[in-house]
Amino acid sequence: MSEETKKKPANISRRDFIRDAGIVVGGTAITSTFLMSACGKEVEVTKTITDTVTKYICPVCSQEFTSLDALKTHYDGTHDSQPAGDSPFITLTVNGMVENINVTRTETLRDCLREKFGLYSIKDMCSGYGACGSCSVIVNGRPLLSCMILACECDGAVIETAEGVAKSNPALVDAYVLHQCMQCGYCTPGFIVTAKALLDKKPNAGEEDIREILAGNICRCGTYPAHIRAIKDVVD
Ligand code: FES
Ligand code: FES
Numbered sequence: 001m002s003e004e005t006k007k008k009p010a011n012i013s014r015r016d017f018i019r020d021a022g023i024v025v026g027g028t029a030i031t032s033t034f035l036m037s038a039c040g041k042e043v044e045v046t047k048t049i050t051d052t053v054t055k056y057i058c059p060v061c062s063q064e065f066t067s068l069d070a071l072k073t074h075y076d077g078t079h080d081s082q083p084a085g086d087s088p089f090i091t092l093t094v095n096g097m098v099e100n101i102n103v104t105r106t107e108t109l110r111d112c113l114r115e116k117f118g119l120y121s122i123k124d125m126c127s128g129y130g131a132c133g134s135c136s137v138i139v140n141g142r143p144l145l146s147c148m149i150l151a152c153e154c155d156g157a158v159i160e161t162a163e164g165v166a167k168s169n170p171a172l173v174d175a176y177v178l179h180q181c182m183q184c185g186y187c188t189p190g191f192i193v194t195a196k197a198l199l200d201k202k203p204n205a206g207e208e209d210i211r212e213i214l215a216g217n218i219c220r221c222g223t224y225p226a227h228i229r230a231i232k233d234v235v236d
Pocket of ligand 2: 185186188218223
């Protein structure tokens with residue numbers, strides 16, 4: 001048996017899948033794999049052709065069919081109307097404002113907050129690999145990397161960004177200015193929200209606490225000592 005695997009871009013439409021699934025590659029015994037978007041997830045569809053049997057396997061429930069039409073009918077009737085669509089509707093409380101928005105299944109919280117809320121304090125220094133901390137936001141009281149979270153997982157979350165910290169803890173921002181914690185400033189919002197989350201939880205945080213909480217924030221300009229001085233200033 002020969003095999004051929006055909007990869008499609010992640011955003012392949014269902015129509016593209018149906019069209020491609022109809023292609024028969026030469027040979028008498030062939031298995032080919034297709035990718036399609038179903039319920040917002042990328043899934044594989046397997047079509048197996050043998051000398052005597054052609055099977056069409058549902059990408060969602062693995063049920064087998066002997067014709068593409070039968071698979072299409074099954075998919076339309078069973079899976080296509082499931083509530084998990086491509087644009088879930090979620091509610092976020094961001095810097096005190098409650099918003100109802102549509103997001104895509106693959107949209108990160110970082111992209112959502114920047115593009116839908118215009119909160120450009122949220123940065124990306126590591127191309128979304130979760131390695132720099134410049135995209136940090138406070139989610140339900142915890143400092144988290146917004147590039148590593150899907151927006152659709154945050155339904156009902158209370159979120160604070162550096163824009164919010166400017167209002168909720170101006171003393172911290174003033175201390176950052178006083179101690180010149182920024183050089184280029186690109187990393188600074190990520191540090192500030194992380195520090196704010198610490199102070200919310202532990203108003204009398206010591207130097208060890210500060211060093212520990214800031215361990216995941218990277219500054220290419222090397223401003224690390226200034227952050228500690230600024231946060232200690234707010235604590236004292
Ligand atoms: S962009 Fe670097 S940790 Fe999120
Ligand atoms: S101030 Fe430039 S990266 Fe931190």
